[in-house]
């Protein structure tokens with residue numbers, strides 16, 4: 001599979017680059033960003049996958065989170081995919097809504113017309129993208145996954161379904177129980193249909209409740225107490241309850257005063273990357 005370089009910029013001794021490629025999962029061109037720390041010039045480095053939230057592309061995290069200095073210090077690559085398939089023939093929300101369709105793929109494999117043709121973000125993030133990254137860049141197969149809001153749901157859900165593929169998982173302000181909030185219900189109904197049994201396989205709180213001890217990996221979640229979406233959409237208490245039920249190694253921190261924005265992410269991203277670096281070392 002060939003990659004087309006879109007941009008390259010030296011930063012903190014490493015390189016931030018964007019690439020586009022034909023995606024076999026999504027049947028369209030996809031763009032992603034990668035940060036390669038300076039250590040990658042001499043050795044293969046582990047990768048933290050970052051999944052962004054509604055309305056984002058590969059650019060929001062790389063430009064706003066302040067993660068690259070820390071990744072350079074820790075010797076971590078970061079890969080940020082787009083949040084949905086894109087292109088003229090990719091179906092969007094009929095009303096152009098920000099929380100469904102383009103920029104809002106929810107990291108699931110859609111089964112419903114007309115979305116099933118391109119919206120296969122679960123396969124893309126779990127299988128296609130890591131394969132591509134491990135084929136083309138100086139990285140190891142040590143992986144961690146993190147994300148924000150819709151991407152926090154994506155990171156937790158993907159790690160819970162594929163614990164053998166990741167050393168650790170973290171999230172900022174995740175949609176913790178998508179089956180039980182307006183954003184999640186709209187997306188799951190649109191992409192997966194009305195059978196709620198189909199929704200369960202992508203709901204982090206449901207997955208955590210069913211997770212056997214052998215599949216537990218370290219999980220860190222930060223949630224701002226002044227987040228406008230906290231009560232209606234994010235519901236971190238569902239995750240806390242699920243973790244208690246199965247004794248899942250989840251640390252969930254309520255952070256007073258912080259909102260839903262990248263200012264919040266920038267405030268704690270260093271601790272998240274340090275957490276992932278520690279877990280990757282412990283795992284190797």
Ligand SMILES: N[C@@H](CCC(=O)N[C@@H](CS)C(=O)NCC(=O)O)C(=O)O
Nearest residue numbers: 053054055056060098149150261262
């Ligand atoms: N403010 C948006 C809601 C979407 C939103 O807050 N998106 C978050 C993720 S859920 C984000 O990261 N936005 C992009 C950014 O802040 O750079 C709206 O109401 O249209």
